[in-house]
Amino acid sequence: MPRLITAFSNPLVKRVRSLREKRYRREEGLFLAEGLRILTEAREAGRLPEYLFFAAESARHPLVLALVEAVEAAGGEAIETSRDILHKLSGKDNPQAVIGVYREFATALDALDRGDASIWIVAQSLRDPGNLGTILRTGDAVGAGGLLLVDECVDPFSVEAVRASMGALFTQKIALARWEEFLPWLRGGPGQLVGLSLDTDIDYQTPRYEAPTFLLVGNEAQGLPKAYADACDLLVKMPMCGKADSLNAAVATAVMAYEVLNQRRR
Amino acid sequence: MPRLITAFSNPLVKRVRSLREKRYRREEGLFLAEGLRILTEAREAGRLPEYLFFAAESARHPLVLALVEAVEAAGGEAIETSRDILHKLSGKDNPQAVIGVYREFATALDALDRGDASIWIVAQSLRDPGNLGTILRTGDAVGAGGLLLVDECVDPFSVEAVRASMGALFTQKIALARWEEFLPWLRGGPGQLVGLSLDTDIDYQTPRYEAPTFLLVGNEAQGLPKAYADACDLLVKMPMCGKADSLNAAVATAVMAYEVLNQRRR
Numbered sequence: 001m002p003r004l005i006t007a008f009s010n011p012l013v014k015r016v017r018s019l020r021e022k023r024y025r026r027e028e029g030l031f032l033a034e035g036l037r038i039l040t041e042a043r044e045a046g047r048l049p050e051y052l053f054f055a056a057e058s059a060r061h062p063l064v065l066a067l068v069e070a071v072e073a074a075g076g077e078a079i080e081t082s083r084d085i086l087h088k089l090s091g092k093d094n095p096q097a098v099i100g101v102y103r104e105f106a107t108a109l110d111a112l113d114r115g116d117a118s119i120w121i122v123a124q125s126l127r128d129p130g131n132l133g134t135i136l137r138t139g140d141a142v143g144a145g146g147l148l149l150v151d152e153c154v155d156p157f158s159v160e161a162v163r164a165s166m167g168a169l170f171t172q173k174i175a176l177a178r179w180e181e182f183l184p185w186l187r188g189g190p191g192q193l194v195g196l197s198l199d200t201d202i203d204y205q206t207p208r209y210e211a212p213t214f215l216l217v218g219n220e221a222q223g224l225p226k227a228y229a230d231a232c233d234l235l236v237k238m239p240m241c242g243k244a245d246s247l248n249a250a251v252a253t254a255v256m257a258y259e260v261l262n263q264r265r266r
Numbered sequence: 267m268p269r270l271i272t273a274f275s276n277p278l279v280k281r282v283r284s285l286r287e288k289r290y291r292r293e294e295g296l297f298l299a300e301g302l303r304i305l306t307e308a309r310e311a312g313r314l315p316e317y318l319f320f321a322a323e324s325a326r327h328p329l330v331l332a333l334v335e336a337v338e339a340a341g342g343e344a345i346e347t348s349r350d351i352l353h354k355l356s357g358k359d360n361p362q363a364v365i366g367v368y369r370e371f372a373t374a375l376d377a378l379d380r381g382d383a384s385i386w387i388v389a390q391s392l393r394d395p396g397n398l399g400t401i402l403r404t405g406d407a408v409g410a411g412g413l414l415l416v417d418e419c420v421d422p423f424s425v426e427a428v429r430a431s432m433g434a435l436f437t438q439k440i441a442l443a444r445w446e447e448f449l450p451w452l453r454g455g456p457g458q459l460v461g462l463s464l465d466t467d468i469d470y471q472t473p474r475y476e477a478p479t480f481l482l483v484g485n486e487a488q489g490l491p492k493a494y495a496d497a498c499d500l501l502v503k504m505p506m507c508g509k510a511d512s513l514n515a516a517v518a519t520a521v522m523a524y525e526v527l528n529q530r531r532r
Contacts, residue, residue, distance in 0.1 A: 143508060239527065242406030244403060248400045248403055
């Protein structure tokens with residue numbers, strides 16, 4: 001039976017709202033996701049929120065009912081509330097009808113089965129949460145196994161990253177590692193490490209990529225450190241016909257990931 | 267000779283700061299761009315700011331000197347100022363060393379020469395400034411002629427769009443039009459209108475695209491209205507191998523634009 005919360009001063013409302021800040025996410029090990037579509041995708045991927053907030057006026061929507069039932073069956077708490085409180089929780093003028101509070105998760109490198117997919121995406125020191133979420137979304141689209149975040153990346157559980165992932169956060173595996181951990185793990189099994197770089201003459205359409213392909217994309221401003229580029233099996237670049245010398249990191253990753261996918265489906 | 271401004275209360279500082287809001291941009295017809303790289307690219311593309319703010323400590327940088335000289339020669343004003351004021355103008359914790367205030371520009375449809383490029387990007391009701399800027403950046407990379415913004419799109423002169431474009435705002439032509447204006451203009455000359463759609467079975471790698479190709483991408487949430495899709499010569503989609511049914515709008519545009527470019531360079 002859902003609890004009803006209508007007071008802004010409710011301690012749970014304050015606590016959940018604080019999860020928009022990284023330090024509270026780290027303290028609690030919890031994060032926020034919003035929207036019926038994303039929460040339903042999470043449910044289908046086997047991820048349920050510990051707390052589910054939903055607007056009273058959407059309480060009869062079949063997907064909301066399915067979420068409430070699943071959350072309560074799993075021992076979580078469903079909370080009926082007002083649009084105003086959803087607005088306060090999400091920080092958006094036009095809040096979604098549902099907000100979920102999820103336990104953070106990540107997969108240890110050693111628990112990843114690289115044979116699960118023929119494409120994996122590896123991002124190094126990625127700074128922009130929108131890029132991170134967009135790369136997850138692209139990973140889902142190309143059938144990637146997951147996203148490996150190397151070195152100090154932006155938090156994949158930030159509200160902006162979760163939003164930009166459009167649910168792919170819940171369907172893609174996520175691993176966090178230092179480069180010194182990642183490289184030995186990678187070399188402990190099959191896999192071609194392909195770095196996106198501006199310092200190469202190899203066009204991205206020239207090589208035949210081997211499965212599993214690990215696509216390595218560097219920091220938005222700096223690109224890959226030289227030592228990391230040197231450790232790649234292959235460095236490739238996209239043609240650049242204009243004045244600029246680089247693409248947005250999420251765009252470059254997507255153009256490259258579709259090339260790998262296109263080779264596989266020929 | 268650059269003017270020196272050190273007071274936060276200076277009326278020009280207040281006026282320039284207000285340009286971060288759309289209504290003041292519309293009132294003044296001016297917008298902001300930040301960063302030595304972007305301002306230099308603008309200068310090389312023949313666009314100079316009416317006001318150029320630069321940090322005292324970067325006054326001797328050769329690219330800053332070149333900007334100051336060009337701005338003053340063109341009758342604009344160069345203003346030496348403090349990091350604190352640059353921070354106030356840009357709203358960023360770590361402001362760029364230079365900020366330019368530019369006159370807004372756009373090209374009328376009838377003034378576009380479609381023969382200038384074999385790819386043009388057309389976005390309809392685009393909402394996200396980051397997507398808009400990223401699409402401009404991709405357009406520059408693939409050698410597109412410009413971006414045609416159809417119906418009510420986010421402001422291409424917003425700080426976020428300018429930032430995401432990484433200077434491509436100054437090198438790509440930009441036109442604003444209603445669909446009712448765009449379609450007759452398009453049909454008044456050569457050009458294939460290719461819409462990105464989820465409601466088609468045609469894989470984006472199957473057709474041979476004709477030059478000039480006009481790539482039409484719809485609103486992030488709604489996609490293309492049916493009447494707009496019906497008006498296309500061709501609707502195509504990317505393979506989607508995961509749980510999600512769509513890509514980020516800027517990513518989809520880029521994957522598609524590189525396919526067109528790749529066909530041309532074969």
